Amino acid sequence: MCLAVPAEIEKIEGTVATVNYGGAKRTANISLVEAKVGDFVIVHAGYAIQVMDKEEAEKTLDIFREMLEQEDAGA
Numbered sequence: 001m002c003l004a005v006p007a008e009i010e011k012i013e014g015t016v017a018t019v020n021y022g023g024a025k026r027t028a029n030i031s032l033v034e035a036k037v038g039d040f041v042i043v044h045a046g047y048a049i050q051v052m053d054k055e056e057a058e059k060t061l062d063i064f065r066e067m068l069e070q071e072d073a074g075a
Contacts, residue, residue: 005064006040006057009048019043022061 007019007028015031019041028043033051035041040057041048052060 004042004044006052006060007043008057009035009037009039009041012037017041017048019048 005021007021007026009017009030010020010025011018012030012035015029017028017030017035019026019028026043027046028041028048029046030041030048033041033048035048035051038054040052040054042050042052
């Protein structure tokens, strides 16, 4: 199973971007998408494969937060 978590692009150098997963920063190749700093992307196997609308990314992140809260509460 693959879980796609939106990551925000913080910096771009050539085709490599620094992305932020809520504090965890990683690098991702963005050569497959047209993205800019501030965009949200879905990354798979080190490559950004989709640019997400900011509103949709925030909704998705809210759902993940709710799931984690329920898991922490033992639900």
